[in-house]
């Protein structure tokens with residue numbers, strides 16, 4: 072194996088909101104919406120001028136995605152067939168914003184796990200798929216709330232955001248720009264999910280993760296992982312897209328259309344992302360002189376259980392055991408950038424000193440990031 076970087080992930084934390092929605096609940100809400108809409112358009116449907124909407128099913132959701140449950144900020148709004156959107160009231164500018172609040176909670180856990188105080192951290196990166204606002208940077212609000220000095224900035228690379236941020240944080244510390252960096256991944260994905268769209272209404276949940284990156288010599292945590300190597304990849308695609316943005320008001324004809332929410336060509340994503348990511352992961356391992364037998368665990372982006380089984384099979388050359396590629400998607404659904412870090416947070420303490428694991432995230436862009444980790448303590 073190549074020389075290690077001397078940098079570590081020294082702590083991680085997870086925040087989820089207290090409310091959950093089961094598949095049964097989300098399907099009941101969706102099917103009520105379908106029945107009401109079809110009833111309202113009975114005449115056009117009978118005349119063949121409009122297509123009847125089709126109902127969703129729990130069996131499909133579990134088989135196609137592995138999802139059984141999701142944590143959400145507002146259950147009532149999502150499940151109301153007349154609303155089908157979380158209701159998250161605006162807060163006064165002087166109050167901590169909802170996304171920063173999630174990040175602060177996850178960050179406090181990560182800092183406690185790493186034994187880190189605000190004075191030991193020089194930078195905050197908020198990296199997620201869906202940012203609450205353009206500015207001031209969410210990271211600067213999080214930094215202020217935690218009492219961290221130094222610098223802070225936001226970045227967004229879809230579901231790959233967490234590994235991209237680790238790569239950037241690593242570079243900043245290596246170049247002497249910081250002693251330690253806090254990376255936060257707050258995701259309020261229910262805010263951009265289209266709960267009226269059968270193909271994707273079940274996909275997303277809300278969550279936030281945080282990790283601390285620092286030099287090995289300053290790390291005090293009990294579950295410390297050295298960064299062996301990190302690598303990024305991107306290749307343009309429109310198959311996962313969201314056209315929301317400031318230019319929407321300059322084109323009022325497009326206001327409120329579904330393309331301002333999450334849109335994906337799920338089948339195409341499957342077909343194109345799997346070869347891209349499996350090649351990327353195996354190439355990254357080979358560059359570091361590692362083969363399947365060296366890898367104890369994969370912490371993969373949690374978008375789809377079938378995708379993860381496929382990727383793990385490609386890496387290991389056989390079916391993985393549940394222990395080798397743990398899935399949390401059944402309980403959390405797709406939480407974008409947070410998913411792989413939740414898996415890392417829950418399934419890393421049990422491994423032994425010297426064990427190697429790979430954190431790999433991928434998604435819209437297309438974008439992918441791989442971080443090879445070796446357990447130090």
Ligand SMILES: CC(C)(COP(=O)(O)OP(=O)(O)OC[C@H]1O[C@@H](n2cnc3c(N)ncnc32)[C@H](O)[C@@H]1OP(=O)(O)O)[C@@H](O)C(=O)NCCC(=O)NCCS
Nearest residue numbers: 126127128131135136230269270337338340341374375434
């Ligand atoms: C979204 C996803 C779960 C859909 O699974 P899929 O197996 O591709 O499903 P398809 O869209 O091909 O639909 C298969 C069938 O189920 C039906 N179906 C779709 N949604 C349904 C639902 N909610 N309930 C019941 N049936 C449904 C379709 O109509 C289709 O029926 P047909 O075969 O009679 O035409 C899957 O494509 C996926 O996870 N893709 C990648 C996701 C991803 O990683 N995205 C990255 C975002 S970070």
